[in-house]
Amino acid sequence: MKQRIYIDTSIVGGYFDEEFKEATLKLFERLDNNEVIFVVSDLLDLELINAPQQVREHLLKYSKDKFQSIELTEEAIKLAAKYIDEKVVGKTSLEDCRHIALATIHKVDVLASWNFKHIVNLDRIKGYNAVNLSLGYAMIEIRSPKDLIHYEND
Numbered sequence: 001m002k003q004r005i006y007i008d009t010s011i012v013g014g015y016f017d018e019e020f021k022e023a024t025l026k027l028f029e030r031l032d033n034n035e036v037i038f039v040v041s042d043l044l045d046l047e048l049i050n051a052p053q054q055v056r057e058h059l060l061k062y063s064k065d066k067f068q069s070i071e072l073t074e075e076a077i078k079l080a081a082k083y084i085d086e087k088v089v090g091k092t093s094l095e096d097c098r099h100i101a102l103a104t105i106h107k108v109d110v111l112a113s114w115n116f117k118h119i120v121n122l123d124r125i126k127g128y129n130a131v132n133l134s135l136g137y138a139m140i141e142i143r144s145p146k147d148l149i150h151y152e153n154d
Contacts, residue, residue: 004037006039006110007038007044009051010115012058015058016058026149027149037066040067043095077101099113104137109141111141112145113142125142
């Protein structure tokens with residue numbers, strides 16, 4: 001079974017960012033090679049509206065069968081609010097929390113992000129998972145693309 005990777009907006013933008021490009025390209029190669037399926041949400045679509053054109057249009061290059069699309073639900077809104085209530089992050093990180101909540105509820109294998117401040121951050125991950133476990137959800141695996149690509153044997 002293909003690994004299901006939830007991607008946030010930073011992954012799409014990372015394709016065009018010199019700092020993140022190499023690992024992001026390799027992650028998209030895994031998509032091209034049918035090793036993974038990207039889980040994308042309507043939040044991603046909304047966030048891409050204000051992105052530069054090349055970023056906005058990047059996912060359109062791929063066939064729809066490469067993606068599983070999910071929508072923001074009341075359950076995800078409540079879970080995201082709980083992350084903030086429990087002070088895992090501040091109120092300004094609501095959209096980040098919604099991505100994490102969607103990934104948690106849809107039981108993805110991993111959430112990929114380049115957001116090291118609010119998402120790919122060990123203390124934050126522990127906080128998200130503490131909330132998840134207290135509410136009966138599974139723990140969420142959160143990684144940067146560097147952890148999700150295959151390296152050649154040396």
